[in-house]
Amino acid sequence: MNESPDAGLPGPARILVVDDDPTVAEVVAGYLTRAGHRVERAADGRQALALADAHRPDLLVLDLMLPGIDGLEVLRRLRGADRGPDVPVVMLTAKGDEADRILGLEVGADDYVTKPFSPRELVLRVQSVLRRSRASAAPETVGGPLVSGDITLDARARRAHRGTDELALTIREFDLLAFLLRRPGTVFSRQELMQQVWGWDFGDLSTVTVHxxxxxxxxxxxxxxxxxxxxxxxxxxxxDPATGVPAGGAL
Known part of the structure; x- marks a missing residue:
């Protein structure tokens, strides 16, 4: 990533840190607090869902390995239709658990950090997700709605529709769709998408594939x-909005 912890800080946010390891939770909460955020902590999935329902956080830092209701199930329930707008989620995963990371992204996580991790990197990831979750912070919100076929995207309102149906998009998916709609017919590598859509200079390219x-x-x-x-x-x-013919297949 090309950001520093103090550059372009998106302003104080309410962040819920969910981890059953009190040492990890304390370190994460401490760094995020020093970055200017208001932090609450939960030690298990049930407590996390209760706190999220009582006071909707601006972002969750969510460990996948939790007692009782695990992190993936917490994520699924947070993405449920009855819980309102999606809360941005940064996952904490074990270093070797690639399958869990991919599944977490597929369920709807916005980013992840692997354990053991640098608290400084975690703050950077959180700030990046917060920036993209706030329409006023994204430079490409200028202008009217984007229309391509039956897809309409309103960057200012952070809403997208296919026909009359509103699309339930995560922050990463919304930003990716907005980026592509503005650049039809242009080929981008996964590395270019990672850099130009989300501002990361490094990271797991499979993240792009999943999104x-x-x-x-x-x-x-x-x-x-x-x-x-x-x-x-x-x-x-x-x-390729105009072709209507499958080309290249899916990865």
Whole structure:
């Protein structure tokens, strides 16, 4: 990533840290507090959901390995239709648990940090997600709604529709769709998408693959044979609103 902990801080946020390890929770809460945020802590999934329902946080830092209701189930319930707008979530995962990281992203997490992690990096990740979750902080919110076929995206309102149906997009998915809608016909590598959409200079490229796959599931007629977000083999992805013909298949 190309940010420093103090550069462009998006302002104080209410952050819920969910981890059953009191040492980890204390360290994470301490760093986020020093970064200017208001932090609450939960030691298990039930407490996390209760706190999130009582006082909607601006962001969750969520460990996947929790007693009782695990982090993935917490994430699924947070993404449930009856809980209102999506709360941004940064996952904490064990270093070797790639399958859990991928599943967490598919369920709707916005980012992840692997244990053992640098608290400084975690603060950077949190600040990056917070920036993107606030429409006023994103430079590309200027202008009217974007329309492509039956897809309409209003960057100012942070809402997107396919026909009359509103799309339930995470922060990462929304930003990816907005980026692609503004640049039809241009091929971007996963590294370029990571840098230009989310401002990361490094990271796991599979994160991009997961977000592309999830976005396809929400905007394509047949996600297995995508006609809008097409794969250019050996290069990356391209948004092709006019062709209507599957090209490249899905990764």
């Amino acid at each position: 592309v796959r999830r976005l396809r599931e929400k905007i394509e007629d047949d996600p297995a044979a995508p006609a809008l977000i097409t794969t250019v083999w050996g290069v990356g992805y391209r948004y």
